[in-house]
Amino acid sequence: MFRKFTMSAPKFIMALLLMLLGAAFIYALSKTELIVARYNLTSIGILAGGLIFYSGILVVVTMFESETVLSIAILTPSIIAVAIFVYGFIGWSLRVSLSQWKGLRADYTWVGLKQYIDLFNNDPRFIIDIRNTAMFTVLFIAGCLVIGLGLAILLEQKPKGENIFRGIFLFPMSISFIASGVIWGWLMNPSTGNRLTGINLIFHMVHLDFLISKWFTTHQPWGMAFAVIPAVWQLSGFTMALYIGGIRSISDDLREAARVDGASEFQIYRYIILPMLQPVTLSAVIILAHMSLKIFDLIVALGKQDIRLDVPGIYMWTTTFAANNYAQGAAIGILMLVSVAILVVPYLVQNMRSETEL
Amino acid sequence: MTRRLILRIFVYAILFVAAIIYLLPIYLMVITGFKPFNQVDLKTMWALPTTGLHLDNFIAGYKQLAPNFMNSLKMVIPEAILSSLLGSINGYILSKWKFRGSDLIFTLVLFGMFIPYQSILIPLVKFMFAINLYGDIPGLVLVHIIYGIPITTLIFRNYYAGIGTEVLEAGRIDGASLVGLYRWVIFPLSAPSFAVVIIWQFTQAWNEFLFAVILTNQANWPITVALNNLAGSQLVQWNVLMAATLLAALPTLIVYLFLGRYFIRGLMAGALKG
Numbered sequence: 001m002f003r004k005f006t007m008s009a010p011k012f013i014m015a016l017l018l019m020l021l022g023a024a025f026i027y028a029l030s031k032t033e034l035i036v037a038r039y040n041l042t043s044i045g046i047l048a049g050g051l052i053f054y055s056g057i058l059v060v061v062t063m064f065e066s067e068t069v070l071s072i073a074i075l076t077p078s079i080i081a082v083a084i085f086v087y088g089f090i091g092w093s094l095r096v097s098l099s100q101w102k103g104l105r106a107d108y109t110w111v112g113l114k115q116y117i118d119l120f121n122n123d124p125r126f127i128i129d130i131r132n133t134a135m136f137t138v139l140f141i142a143g144c145l146v147i148g149l150g151l152a153i154l155l156e157q158k159p160k161g162e163n164i165f166r167g168i169f170l171f172p173m174s175i176s177f178i179a180s181g182v183i184w185g186w187l188m189n190p191s192t193g194n195r196l197t198g199i200n201l202i203f204h205m206v207h208l209d210f211l212i213s214k215w216f217t218t219h220q221p222w223g224m225a226f227a228v229i230p231a232v233w234q235l236s237g238f239t240m241a242l243y244i245g246g247i248r249s250i251s252d253d254l255r256e257a258a259r260v261d262g263a264s265e266f267q268i269y270r271y272i273i274l275p276m277l278q279p280v281t282l283s284a285v286i287i288l289a290h291m292s293l294k295i296f297d298l299i300v301a302l303g304k305q306d307i308r309l310d311v312p313g314i315y316m317w318t319t320t321f322a323a324n325n326y327a328q329g330a331a332i333g334i335l336m337l338v339s340v341a342i343l344v345v346p347y348l349v350q351n352m353r354s355e356t357e358l
Numbered sequence: 359m360t361r362r363l364i365l366r367i368f369v370y371a372i373l374f375v376a377a378i379i380y381l382l383p384i385y386l387m388v389i390t391g392f393k394p395f396n397q398v399d400l401k402t403m404w405a406l407p408t409t410g411l412h413l414d415n416f417i418a419g420y421k422q423l424a425p426n427f428m429n430s431l432k433m434v435i436p437e438a439i440l441s442s443l444l445g446s447i448n449g450y451i452l453s454k455w456k457f458r459g460s461d462l463i464f465t466l467v468l469f470g471m472f473i474p475y476q477s478i479l480i481p482l483v484k485f486m487f488a489i490n491l492y493g494d495i496p497g498l499v500l501v502h503i504i505y506g507i508p509i510t511t512l513i514f515r516n517y518y519a520g521i522g523t524e525v526l527e528a529g530r531i532d533g534a535s536l537v538g539l540y541r542w543v544i545f546p547l548s549a550p551s552f553a554v555v556i557i558w559q560f561t562q563a564w565n566e567f568l569f570a571v572i573l574t575n576q577a578n579w580p581i582t583v584a585l586n587n588l589a590g591s592q593l594v595q596w597n598v599l600m601a602a603t604l605l606a607a608l609p610t611l612i613v614y615l616f617l618g619r620y621f622i623r624g625l626m627a628g629a630l631k632g
């Protein structure tokens with residue numbers, strides 16, 4: 001790999017300068033602080049110094065005339081960052097979850113799977129969280145798939161203003177879960193009588209009082225079902241877009257052939273288009289399910305940490321940073337990771353395989 | 359023929375009803391925002407403003423959130439620019455200079471896009487504390503850039519994969535190196551995917567909550583954290599809250615309105631190829 005080496009004086013000088021500059025940067029910042037407009041950028045500056053130094057090394061690597069070595073060298077900083085911040089931190093979290101760390105001072109005393117066993121065996125809150133997540137996941141996916149597919153089929157009939165409709169169905173995706181939770185919290189206000197408001201007020205105004213809902217204060221465990229509404233509002237458009245892409249990729253010839261054979265529009269959808277959309281449904285389910293297993297900010301803003309809307313993401317947050325129960329928090333985090341990984345890893349592996357074949 | 363007409367009417371009816379439902383929350387935020395304080399009543403919350411358009415609520419909402427709005431801007435702009443540059447370089451290497459194991463590396467990087475951040479939160483906080491980046495905006499920028507590597511790399515890689523090798527071959531005959539090809543051939547062709555990635559990262563970081571609430575202290579709260587805090591406060595009138603929520607959502611809404619095409623492409627990239 002390193003057999004060829006072409007010495008080039010300008011490159012050599014440039015490399016030397018970059019490395020010197022980077023080293024000087026790091027040295028200076030280890031002695032003093034770098035403050036720019038009130039922000040303490042010392043650590044960022046040291047990182048930048050490191051990257052300048054590293055770019056000097058990259059210049060040296062270009063002299064070896066091996067593109068593979070250069071490719072790896074260019075990717076290295078990103079690989080290191082991901083290795084530390086994703087895999088290293090997961091390992092560290094795992095270690096914390098096997099300890100008895102409770103309180104501000106780190107305590108790595110090994111207790112095995114105790115945290116996990118406690119969560120499943122004698123923690124009613126965690127059991128509620130699992131139930132809530134399961135209910136949320138099922139209803140959220142079902143809602144997004146049905147509405148998304150329905151809207152996609154309607155828009156494929158090429159109505160006038162198709163683009164405007166598509167834009168309207170997709171825009172909630174650009175709003176934050178927090179803003180969405182705040183506004184839907186008001187729309188789904190459970191107050192009754194004189195304080196009737198939000199969607200309930202609309203039901204009252206159009207004389208459909210029987211529809212008036214207690215929303216998430218409904219008898220348990222159904223409260224969680226209503227938290228699905230804002231989530232579907234935000235992501236059914238995304239699902240619709242996936243389906244539109246899928247329908248468009250089915251060739252017109254195929255539909256034309258079916259029409260010639262005397263198939264009705266309904267039959268074309270039932271026997272040709274829907275079966276061919278299965279791969280789209282599969283990706284939609286995986287994407288939506290993994291979002292739902294992680295759901296956090298929407299519920300924070302919507303439920304204001306009401307236990308009826310509790311989910312693992314919120315439990316992890318409060319037990320770690322409010323109750324300082326780090327070991328338990330880490331265990332919940334790892335369980336969330338495992339549930340997502342079971343879903344996503346096969347998908348990623350399959351994606352990689354299909355690419356390698358190409 | 360009549361059957362087709364009925365079907366047509368049916369399609370429009372459903373689309374219209376759905377559109378109204380989707381727009382309901384925005385309608386409420388906008389009309390509430392424009393009402394004067396004395397016309398704000400829960401009983402008439404759905405009614406249009408009757409005494410002209412007033413900006414009282416928006417001004418009150420802006421007063422509540424102005425510093426946080428600025429915090430978010432200061433965080434999002436460097437974040438979007440730097441992470442798109444990083445993603446572009448990574449995507450170039452991983453699409454045009456594949457080596458043995460590069461697909462595996464890419465897949466391992468991609469996994470980072472799906473993890474629930476609760477599973478790395480404790481080490482992250484301790485680490486940021488140790489390197490003195492806890493509590494302030496630069497630290498949050500760094501975190502967003504690093505956890506943005508998977509998606510930015512993915513979008514650029516898929517985009518570059520669509521650029522034919524013959525363009526690169528021509529450059530190679532002219533003697534361009536790996537770096538030269540990027541500088542003179544690939545980078546000038548990258549504008550559309552830079553738009554996609556910058557808009558995607560801007561929206562993601564603007565809307566993000568978990569890192570923001572954990573890694574910043576109150577003076578540096580981005581807008582999502584401040585808005586959530588405002589919503590939980592008993593002291594703020596709901597009409598002001600509505601206006602504040604609209605202000606908090608406005609930058610990403612505007613981006614969507616004018617550059618929606620690019621936003622949707624970023625959205626689709628997140629679904630891999632299916």
